[in-house]
Amino acid sequence: MAAIDQAMVSKILNALTPTGAAGIPGTMITALGGAAMKLRLASGTSSASAAGTEITGTGYTAGGSAFTAASTASSAGSSVTCPATTAISWTNSSGGAWSIQSLDITDSAGLRVWFGQWNGAPVAVANGNTFTVAVAAITIALT
Secondary structure (H helix, E strand, C coil): CCEECHHHHHHHHHHCCCCCHHHCCCCCCCCCCCCCCEEEEECCCCCCCCCCCECCCCCCCCCCEECCCCCCCCCCCCCEEECCCCCEEEECCCCCCEEECEEEEECCCCCEEEEEECCCCCEEECCCCEEEECCCCEEECCC
């Protein structure tokens, strides 16, 4: 996944370019929320400017589910894959089917950082079935 939220792009560019007074770097990027980042599922298409409509229903955690371990850090521009060591899954017990189109990776406070569409989307998850994101199933890269 190589898609980054436009608001985050602006924060990065402003922190790393001479956009501040007298040509110094602009506003520094503050740390994201201090708890684990989350994986959020959407029935609508996420884009650089807006998140897709989050799925709802019994078996899904509103706001997304937290990653449980650190991913391997990028080195020399390498990509990062997640989840790191434990798959993330949800079992649909809503009574109807879920239609999963896209994902958002947010900080613990819900600030959206990354987004992407699932291969073969939309993915239908019937009542009683489980949607699982396998270890290293999501690749994040800036190339």
